[in-house]
Amino acid sequence: MEKKSMFIEQSFTDHKSGDMNKNFDDDGRQKRTGTWMTGSAHIITAVIGSGVLSLAWAIAQLGWVAGPAVLMAFSFITYFTSTMLADCYRSPDPVTGKRNYTYMEVVRSYLGGRKVMLCGLAQYGNLIGITIGYTITASISMVAVKRSNCFHKNGHNVKCSTSNTPFMIIFACIQIVLSQIPNFHNLSWLSILAAVMSFSYASIGVGLSIAKVAGGGVHARTALTGVTVGVDVTGSDKVWRTFQAVGDIAFAYAYSTDTLKASPPSENKAMKRASLVGVSTTTFFYMLCGCVGYAAFGNNAPGNFLTGFGFYEPFWLIDFANVCIAVHLVGAYQVFCQPIFQFVESQSAKRWPDNKFITGEYKMNVPCGGDFGISLFRLVWRTSYVVVTAVVAMIFPFFNDFLGLIGAASFWPLTVYFPIEMHIAQKKMKKFSFTWTWLKILSWACFLVSLVAAAGSVQGLIQSLLNADLFTKSVAPFS
Template sequence: MAVKHELENSLLLDDDGRTRRTGTLWSCIAHIITAVIGSGVLSLAWSVAQLGWIAGPVAMLCFAIVTYVSVVLLSDCYRYPDPVTGTRNYSYMDAVRVNLGKTQTCLCGLFQYLFMYGICTAYVITTSTSMSAIRRSNCYHEKGHNAPCEYVYTPYMLIFGAVQIVTSQIPDFHSIEWLSVLAAIMSFAYSLIGFGLGLATVIENGMIKGSITGAPAATRAKKLWLVFEALGDIAYAYPYALILFEIQDTLKSPPPENKTMKKASMIALFLTTLFYLLCGCFGYAAFGNSTPGNLLTGLGFYEPYWLIDFANACIVLHLVGGYQLFSQPVFTFVERWSSKKFPNSGFLNNFYSIKLPLLPSFHINIFRICFRTAYVVSTTVIATVSLTSTKFWGY
């Protein structure tokens, strides 16, 4: 009986004693696409407009290559010292710790989690922009394109924050696979819509707009600033290297996790770069020097309004998953650190089983509820204040 029990445990647990991982190539691709393709894909047309027909596409390809090389190098650091049989590094900070030491770990961890926190705050703003764009699109359809259709963003931020308070109670990164799949589907949907509307506009115009040097600026200094801003937007469109280890830690083996990660990254980056080029180039070809900052929320397109509404709804659903993808590593770090620091605290470590009618039982932790709720509230408040102050100062 003892031998049988040990055999059952070996089938349920991985080599590090944790629950056996079940992630596959396709779930890994879904995570990567959710992390990489953000609503920023719709602003790439503006970036191409600043760089021109040669530099714009070349810049996208260069950043894709740099990202893939970074991923190949990082994926071999998941296990240490051997990339196949070594000890697992569960996060970016763990890999820094074993390779570079404690001091660099603190610095890298600080910048990594601040970056993730900033992304989550930006997602709150972007979501409210997309939700507001749905109302404006309907308003323009009913009252004309010159109608004063402006709405306050704050209620939409609060709605998104309330949704994130609920979804943030998902236990860990391993449990959001379904959310990443949904988000990946949504990202493909609104990217295809952006590409399709750009192509339709080019056909309607009967010409390809734009130039080799891009949109002109009042001064050389202004042009240089816009070029660097465009490069920054393109670089920001490939942000998933910092959560690579969390994604790789969901993969089952064999085959070795680093091989699956490299293959998934190649497929995902090929698909995302293809969509980037299609949306960026056809958006620029459609509008030329007057390309809006965002093809959908900037209302570069007005009709068909129902398709614009659907695309913006897809952006909102995608950002629900994207927010969790960048929040879960922060949640995990804080909760594990707190548990190790105060191992005897019931507030931190005790879990309680809850059973609601028609729903499966689940476990709750008081600290998890409090911390994750406070985290979501803080990003929502900062997003609201920053957007309000920006409008107040007229930017």
Template sequence: MEQNANLKNYQSTSYTAPDEEHGQSLESQCLSNFFDDDGRLKRTGTVWTASAHIITAVIGSGVLSLAWAIGQLGWVAGPVVMLLFSFVTYYTSVLLSDCYRSGDPCTGKRNYTYMDVVEDNLAGMKVKICGILQYLNIFGTAIGYTIAASISMVAIKRSDCFHKNGKVDPCQISSNMYIIMFGIVQIIFSQLPNFDKIEFLSIVAAIMSFTYSTIGLALGIVQVKANGGFKGSLTGIGIGAGLVTPAQKVWLVFQAIGDIAFAYSYSMILIEIQDTIKAPPPSESKVIKRATFISIAVTTVFYMLCGCMGYAGFGDSAPGNLLTGFGFYNPFWLLDIANAAIVIHLVGAYQVYCQPLFAFVEKWAMQTWPNSQFITKEITIPMPLSKSYKLNLFRLTWRSLLVVLTTFISMLMPFFNDVAGFLGAIGFWPLTVYFPVEMYIVQKKVPKWSTRWVFMQLLSITCLIISVAAGIGSVAGIVSDLKVYKPFKTT
């Protein structure tokens, strides 16, 4: 239907004289210059634009916890675990990319979203389970981003306080006010209706992510130089008096694995990125595979540098947020810039991750109550120096309520590392491993008990065990933190 609509619009400016040489009408040739095989405007994405999208999606606030994660695992296991996660993420992304089109990789029906791919290949209850996990992960990520933003805002305030008053002032500051401030900003930006309207936020967020990551890396190198060498140990934080108990060590290792998984999470938007690539030849799957390899390689090198240099600078005392480990004095202005960049990045990242959830709920509401004025009516509001804004009361109400809920939960448990580990645990196996593996098996008709089938199932089971362990470790960390934290009071 979409293609027919495009054809109808185009007919007013074209005619259908035959092209004798090629057996096509000039109209068909002209249409092929403007529209893809599905009737949508031609996609223009390349391997480089796709790589940029993936790198922007992957490199986020999770990079700040990698020094702490390596501190729990040590110099041997830390880098090895990071490399394993990069390999698994790349491998399953390749499997997922082959499912973008149904059937033929160049001419088959397109699937525009992750959920479309699942529905096309698996259907039934698995589609519902995938939807629940995906949107739960998005909701949890919004909470994690709110917590991380408040931590950075508090760090800026404490830095300025220490610089002004000296060490005699403890500068105890509650994060609640800053969580609320972040929530208010998100309520405003959440009224932007869709992805097309938040493009500027994504661009700014990408620049900010590289800004604070680069500052963290540079400060880690400076810290190593100041120490006169590398800190840390082969096995990470030790067990014993004044350190941690064996049980705590186990939970911390599991939580660290979850943090690393969180840092590599992006599969839920891979199909959306693939849908921006221009039509074959070569096929979109070949282009996205190259882009995935480039982006995962770049990201892993960046993660290795930030995580390892952070651990080398602080050793087993590496902080959960790398930027909070450099003190509040010198260079305080550079740390303020880095923390401000985190806040700005997370404003955009919050919106990027929540847009699929916003769109899903609003589409469901429209289908359920198509005659409701509250849901469908848009009020035109004139805007100075710009086009008018269309206000939808349902969008205003429900999106604001969602932001309020994530803000409230963030105030109840502002533990970035534990929350990040938990999100990584619950999202890694199903969204990054299980569904891509199962869909690829169906799409390519991989014979049961063949070597490839057995390898894929073993990989899936192994990642399931890792996800469960990481989830348990993160929950244990949250429970431990709640024992000493008093909601809305602790500074």
């Protein structure tokens, strides 16, 4: 299972012995076993993640008309560009050409030059941003468990304030330990557990929202255009929140695909079918989460509908959902940081092959675990990375703003620009032809959307920092 933003350069060993027809593909690499059905499952489990938590808030900013429309637009664009990427999996011919096993290999095959470097910068920058965002989200969920128990014990009107910082430290300590596992494939069980957790908490959120809507009582106030200027927000806040909501939806559509076995239909057709099923299912689930969540909370929808305490009871179910989020993000963090680790370590080993600090490895016997390889460079570098991401998360502990910024920064280059440019190169389209023109218009339109979404998220981060600073100053005399 490879995330679009995670098609990172890796080295593979060619297999030159054994039964090529039985165990290996025609290019000498280990035979792939994925089908369009398993590919669809990987897309669904990989995409439905922490981004779903902010969709009710995003729909609240956009309203009943624009909210679902934006969700559908991102869904269509994601599927459309994924079909282009599927055709580029093999080059130059989409059926018989050489396979490209990473995103950067595809970009190198079709575009080359500086665009390969730009692709790498976009990928690694996105991965770093996501690991910071996951640190924030996990700590918020841990805090929510503590607050939920406090509310249950002392009543809903009690403040029950808790700092995120200790929980970020706990999360970072867990990641420091897990990061020392040298082989990413040893963490496959963690990925499976993370997928189960993501489905669990998203389903609980939808179920609680449906129960709240069906329960009657005071109905939440909603509107066709979302939050109302002069009632809920000021005019400028409405504009900035709208931009940020677009970024949150873009983050939710971080897309994935799988490497499928070579069998009828061709690999690119199987990938397209998997994308159609995966994106359609994900969009249905997102519509359910966003729209039912908005119906439940109205214009006051919290940024995270499982930690914003629109729900208080049953408290044990709220606790379980937030534990699921934390466990999911423990695994998801490793999925996104391991390619960064491997890239830095492989490049360092190539540049300083004789440096014992970088290349040396020592065996240590772990009780019940057998021999475990310890590298001083890996220990220092990976620990430093986790610590730095935790410190940045402590400085910017704002869920919606950070998610919107990551989504805005990664959606256009990785989901739109590179697939379109590679499709144009593959088809050898003439400049200013009809298809070339409208593809360029789509790319530039998505670029502008990403720009305004990024602007909204940056403004949200600044405003959140200012509000946090004002709050600190106001409570300081009473501390």
